[in-house]
Amino acid sequence: MTSNGLSPSQLSVISGSGASSNPEGGGYTYTVAWTAIKNAAGTCNWCRLLPKRQVEGAAQVTVRYYKDSRYTPVGDKLLSVVVKDLKDGSTFMTDELLLYTTRDDEAASMIKARDRITKLWTEEAFSMAKTCIENCVREHRSNCPPLQNMSLLPDRVIDCANTSNPKIVLTSGQTHAPYVTLSYVWGGPQPMLTTKNVGKYTTDGFILTDFPQSIQDAVTATNKIGQRYLWIDALCILQDSPEDKVVQLGKMHAIYKNSYITINAASASSTHEGFLHQPRPQREPRTKLPFPCSDGKTGTVYVAYDILSRKKDGPEQTYWDELEPITSRGWCYQEKILPARSLVFASDTLKYYCQTETVNIGGALCEESTGKRLPRGAYLSHSADHQLDPVQLRQSWLAALFQFTMRSVTVPSDRLPAFAAVAELFSILNQDQYLAGLWRKTLSAILVMGVGGWTSQW
Structure with a gap:
């Protein structure tokens, strides 16, 4: 048996024993007795993916891998499979399979998509998030603006330099510095709000552990991505002042649009849940397959469930951002559409969302976000x-x-x-x-x- 759990004869089926020269797109075509496919279906993952059809004689299987524009990251990750009955000439399978592999696998040099990062509180996760920001600044100049490194700070921001004892800073609209905004679901009355007695938070600060978990996580995340100032509506708008609410709501467009980045707590249905340490189990693939590499070695790839294919099997194994708690809240819509860049702490992994694309950190296979972005060039002069x-x-x-x-x-x-x-x-x-x-x-x-x-x- 191979490391993929297949016998040498079964491995020859997928790797194309007797394969023709590679067709356009990279791949191979081979002919196989259909009885061999049926007989191996009990132990061969590849054979189980093929149709359970009665074929007399041989079938021609064409396998190619391509780039795919529906999912990120950019690169080869789509496997096209076409099966023909050589006796009557009919095509009885045309399918496309989304592939990903692990970072240390032999197939990683050819298949670009990876498995998801699920421990979002780690230094590795935040380092990957910062890499996404850097890539966006370097590669998305035609649609995404430069980073807002010297924006006019909102009237009040939270200084996150000391994460255990943050303070509210009164800027009076005169200070320039980058800042982060938080988009989140309140989920009911908030236990800690800023009111007209804001002075106690500007002098003594506040004990972070006294606040709901999502607020704690936002302060931590802001610090981890190398930023100092954070804007949160519950703490930066005087909640007992109708006059201040009118003033601050009138500035909401500028507050989110001019932020360095927005932290989007998509997976939390209330501030008490938090979004950094939520359990995020790795999603189960449809199956795993051996993958013959160009250097002669054999790696392992995983076939992902595809929500776009509308298949009956495994919809719970796909990600759909419309099911996140934050997507149902009206106030949170502006907080998604206005920022040029967002870090989305989703129920499956951490996503980077900008005016050009949506990617999962670490190059993990990522479904496109639903909903229309702003018109192209909306953030450019x-x-x-x-x-x-x-x-x-x-x-x-x-x-x-x-x-x-x-x-x-x-x-x-x-x-x-x-x-x-x-x-x-x-x-x-x-x-x-x-x-x-x-x-x-x-x-x-x-x-x-x-x-x-x-x-x-x-």
Whole structure:
């Protein structure tokens, strides 16, 4: 038996005994007696993936591996399998399998996707997160802005230099420095809030362990990625001051848009749960297979469940960001769409989300995020030779409306305020005035009723 649990004869089936020259895309074609496939199905993982069809005689199996644009990381990770009945010429299998392997496997030089990182509190995980940020700055210049290293700090931020005794800093809107924002689900009344007695937090600071776990985790994460200042709504807005709430909510667009990065506590349904130390078991693959490498060695690859294939088997083994607790909250929508970059602490691993792509840290196989991003170039400077596509802008606005209305708010009267920061951004991009759900440029057309109808820009 090989290290993959296959006998030499079974390994010859997958590695292409008698294979032809490699077809385009990398791979091979071989002919096999279908009875051999059926007889080996009890012990051969590869044979179990092939159809249980009655074939008289031989079948031709073509296997190729390709790059795949639906999933990251970039590189070969898609295995195409086509099986033909040589007797009647019919094709009875056309399938695509997503592959990944471990970091130390022989196949790692050819298959780019890895297994997921699940211990998100480690130095290794945060180092990988910082690598994602660095890659984005270097490679995504056409769509992602430079890092906000000298932004105007919000009126209040948390100084995380001493993680056990953070302090609230009053900036009066005059201080420039990078800062991190937190997006999270409150999950009910908060035990610790900043009120008009904010002075005690600015002088003595606060004992971090007195606060809910998600707040503790956010302070830790901010420090681990090398940043000092953190903005959290519960602690940086005076919760007993209606006047301050109005002022700060009016700045929400700028607060999130100008942040260095946003920490997105996607997997936590309340502040008491936390997001760093949640159990994240490695997802089970459909199967594992031996993989013949170009240097003659044999590695091991894993076949992942694919949510896009709509297969009946194993949907619980795929990741879908729409199922995260944070995705249901109306206030959290602006906190996803406005930041240029986010670290998403998901229920399966840590993800890096920017205006270009979504990746899992460590090069792990990553499903694309659902929901439409801002129109391409929304974060870049707008000059006469760089204007946003009006069609793309309109589509993004309609998508934002749809996505937001699918979320809930605890207080019905909060629905418009919870969307106001998004509307402000689009008013800047469209150079129009937002009027509680309508746009000034098309307001007259909306108010005029006619038999022939009309077409709105928005």
